[in-house]
Amino acid sequence: MAEIPRNFILLQELEDGEKGVGDGSLSWGLEKDDDMTLTHWNATIIGPPRCPFENRIYQLHIEAGPDYPKVPPKIRFRTRIIVNFVNSSGQVDLRAVLPRGWNKQMTIKDALKSIWSAMQKAKGVGHQPNDGVMF
Numbered sequence: 194m195a196e197i198p199r200n201f202i203l204l205q206e207l208e209d210g211e212k213g214v215g216d217g218s219l220s221w222g223l224e225k226d227d228d229m230t231l232t233h234w235n236a237t238i239i240g241p242p243r244c245p246f247e248n249r250i251y252q253l254h255i256e257a258g259p260d261y262p263k264v265p266p267k268i269r270f271r272t273r274i275i276v277n278f279v280n281s282s283g284q285v286d287l288r289a290v291l292p293r294g295w296n297k298q299m300t301i302k303d304a305l306k307s308i309w310s311a312m313q314k315a316k317g318v319g320h321q322p323n324d325g326v327m328f
Contacts, residue, residue, distance in 0.1 A: 202262055203231040206301050219305045221255065232257055236268075236305055241313035245321055246274070252327075253285075253308075255301060265295035268304060273322040276315050278308075283328035 210221040217239070224233040234255035240246030252271040258264060270283040278289035287295060287304060290311040295304075 199257075199259070199261060200231055202300075203257060207231065209300075209302060215302075215306075218309060219302065221301055221305060224254070230259075232259075234266075234301065236301070238305060238309055238312070241309055244313050244315065245318045246276075246312050246315075249321070249324060253305075255304075257301070262297045262299065265291075265299070266301060266304060268308070269328070271327055273326040273328055275321055276312065276318055278311055 206221075207223060213220060218241070219236070219238055221234055221236040223231065224235050234257065236253040236255055238251045238253065240249040240251065242248075250272070251274060254269045254271055256267040258267070265287050268285040268287065270279055270285065273283070278286045280286070285308060287307075290307040291299075291304070
């Protein structure tokens, strides 16, 4: 079976992000329109209902490296958040939010949905930084 080139996969993901797939709680797109390597992305997560993150807007940076999708993207919160799967510099531990791990059929959207879901299920989360505080 022929392997689909990385840029074809990312162009489809870009198109999906621009369409606004889903309920609007997730969005993603290129950081700069002229990023011909499709490496640097921005994302927004609107905090899930009935949890400490409800209605908060979180900005994230995504790096889809040269081996994506074989290797998961690096995802970092730009907006400050205190939760067990995000370290002190905002880096997301995808292993903590993807119970079955990453596989090359997964997408940026899948990773963002898993982060959103983990936010909704987070236990023992205390007071969060004020809105707009960045890492």
